[in-house]
Amino acid sequence: MKIASTFLTLATVAMLWSCGSKSTETTDTTDFADSTNEAVTDNAASDSASAVAEDDAEFAVEAANGGMAEVALSKIAQEKATDPKVKEFAKQMITDHTKANDELKTLATSKNITLPAAPNEEKQKAASDLGAKSGSDFDKAYIAQMKKDHDETVKLFEDAQKEVKDAEMKAFIDKTLPVLKAHAEHVKSLDKTK
Numbered sequence: 483m484k485i486a487s488t489f490l491t492l493a494t495v496a497m498l499w500s501c502g503s504k505s506t507e508t509t510d511t512t513d514f515a516d517s518t519n520e521a522v523t524d525n526a527a528s529d530s531a532s533a534v535a536e537d538d539a540e541f542a543v544e545a546a547n548g549g550m551a552e553v554a555l556s557k558i559a560q561e562k563a564t565d566p567k568v569k570e571f572a573k574q575m576i577t578d579h580t581k582a583n584d585e586l587k588t589l590a591t592s593k594n595i596t597l598p599a600a601p602n603e604e605k606q607k608a609a610s611d612l613g614a615k616s617g618s619d620f621d622k623a624y625i626a627q628m629k630k631d632h633d634e635t636v637k638l639f640e641d642a643q644k645e646v647k648d649a650e651m652k653a654f655i656d657k658t659l660p661v662l663k664a665h666a667e668h669v670k671s672l673d674k675t676k
Contacts, residue, residue: 510602523566533596538651539595541642546597547585548635551605555631559624568621571672575628575665582658589654625673632666 508633552575559572590597600606615623640661646652 503632506514506634510598511673513582519637538646538648541638541646541655542586542590542593542595542651543598544638545635545642546583547602547605548638549579549586549630551597551601551609552628552631552635554609555612555627556599558609559620559669562613562616562620564617565621567672567675568624571628571668572595572624574668578661578665582661583609585654585658588631589650593648625669628669629666629673632662636662636666 508626556572556575556579560569560576563569563572586596589595601609611621612627613618636659639655642655643652643659646655
C-alpha cells in the first residue's frame with residue numbers, strides 16, 4: 483500500500499510539473515527535485531524505516547546542483563582557458579566532481595532521493611556568462627567563480643556534517659569535504675598568481 487501511495491504521489495508531482503512546463507517559463511530541475519523529495523518524505527513520514535529526512539534530501543539536491551555546475555564550468559575552462567595551470571585545475575575539477583557526483587547519484591537512488599537533472603538556472607547563467615569571456619579575462623572569471631563556488635560548497639558540506647541524519651550520507655560528506663577544502667585552497671593559490 484505504501485509503495486502504491488508513493489507512486490501516486492510521484493505521478494501527481496510529475497503531472498503537475500508537466501502541466502506547469504507548458505508555460506513559457508522554464509522549470510528549474512532543482513526545484514522539481516526538491517518538490518518531488520518533499521512529496522516523497524511527506525508520504526513516507528509514517529514509515530520511519532524508509533523515510534529520509536527532508537534536510538538530507540535538500541542537502542543532496544544542493545550538493546548535486548553544485549557538483550554538476552563545477553563539471554560544466556570546468557569543461558568550458560578545458561576549452562577556453564589560456565593558462566596551463568587553469569586548464570590543469572579544470573581537469574582536476576572534472577575528475578573529482580564527476581566522481582563525487584556519481585557517488586551521490588548512487589547514494590540518492592538507494593535513499594529514494596530525486597536529484598536535479600541539470601544545474602539550476604543561476605548556475606546555468608554563470609556558465610553562460612563565463613562562456614562569453616575569452617583569454618585572460620576568461621581565466622580570471624573562471625578562477626573567481628571557482629573560488630566563490632568552493633567557498634559556498636565547503637560551507638554547505640560543513641553545515642551538513644552537523645545536520646544530516648543518514649549515516650551513509652554523513653559518510654559521503656566526511657569523505658568528500660577534505661577534497662572540496664583542497665580545491666578551495668588550490669583555487670585561492672591560483673587566484674594569487676593572476
